[in-house]
Amino acid sequence: MKKMVLMCCLVSMSVGLTTSMAFARADKTVYPVVFAHGMMGFDQLVGLDYFGNDYGVFVGDPCDKFLETTCNRKIDRKQQAFASEVNPFQSSEYRGLQLADEIEGYMATVGAEGVNIVGHSQGGMDARKAAKLLYDRKGYQVVKSLISLSSPHRGSSVAGNVLAKGEDGFNGMVAWLANNLINPLFYVEKGDYFASMKAFMYDDWDPADGEITGSKAFNNNYPMDNTYVNYYASLITTEPGVLSPILQGLGLIAPLDIDGDGWCGATDSHGDLLDCQGDGVAGDGDGDFEDADDDGLVGLNSQQMGFRLTYKDATWFRSTHFVEDKTTGYVSNLNQPNEIQSTSYSSVLLEDHLDVCGLGYIPYVINDEFDEMQFYADLIDYIADKE
Secondary structure (H helix, E strand, C coil): CHHHHHHHHHHHHHHHHHHHHHHCCCCCCCCCEEEECCCCCCCEECCEECCECCCCCECCCECCCCCCCCCECCCCCCCCEEECCCCCCCCHHHHHHHHHHHHHHHHHHHCCCCEEEEEECHHHHHHHHHHHHHHHHHCCCCEEEEEEECCCCCCCHHHHHHHHCCCCHHHHHHHHHHHHHHHHHHCCCCCCHHHHHHHCCCCCCCCCCCCCCCHHHHHHHCCCCCCCEEEEEEECEECCCCCCHHHHHHCCCCCCCCCCCCCCCCECCCCCECECCCCCCCECCCCCCCCCCECCCCEHHHCCCEEEEEEECCCCCCCCEEEEECCCCCECCCCCCCHHHHHCCCCCEECCCCHHHCCCCCCCCCCCCCCHHHHHHHHHHHHHHHC
8 A cells, every 4th residue: 555655646747747847937038138130031931930949930939928828838927028120141240230239229129238149140249349349339238148149150161152152153153143132031131142151261362352260269359258248159060861851952152061079279369269171160070971971051050159069868857957057168269179079979959050940841841850948947947047
């Protein structure tokens, strides 16, 4: 009889824990969370959000309306979140200014004195300029946390492959389509396809053109600095299997098989890494293009900023959650990561560049297994803990 009672208690506890995990909501952040999109991104297009699940529902939309169903039930009903919209094809210098303007306008609308930023891909770079501009304008630290996701802080060889083809022929046609057709579909103004590609290079693409481009110079102009942002961290993505259909289509423009886990150690007079292969990325590859060292667009050796975050699986006692990965150390200077930070596979998310935004598959047709709603609810919960 005692054994049966004990068994019933254990079952009840298990059910209770599982139920509480299933219905647990993320803590509300003190400051709103701003989601900054990457290249060729948008806030919402034909009812689909860039930061959405497989059906285009915004991950930051709380269920705060009567009988609302298209929302994220895993975040607090009073959570404030905003999806920014900047020019899809432009440099981070240009986009960072636009992002700062949008954030300032949003803060005035909701009466916020600060924000947290989650930046995907180029959005993680834009956010650093926005943070500095907002500090200069307000006179205090506006951005409390900045989390980059799949961001090419030290360049991408995809951009190098595109630019190496020149601005004529097929490449010129793609640029015209991007600037005149695709960009206006997402945004109100034309884009600059080649400016966006130069932003993804590590070094200045053309030292003779009178314009300094590339992530190396951008990192020096908009460094990690606790004056502008209180907390920096990053999430690293790599894809060991087949890329999503959209990325496979982009493979027609440039090779997506990146050698993204190398480090050569050579530096310039300032201690910044050199692009040893001349492929647009700081450091060097290890010669193996087939291993899961990239997410289709960005190598893991380019993505770490601050601490890496580890996404922990659920257990009986705790739901999925994020923790800092201390094994790879802290990247404080984006141009000077060490060998471990450039080559380690620790804490990588096994998703491609678009999966993490619900853009990897076709809504209502091909869904993936990645739970965007839970993932971003957990990220919001982590940010709340860091405030």
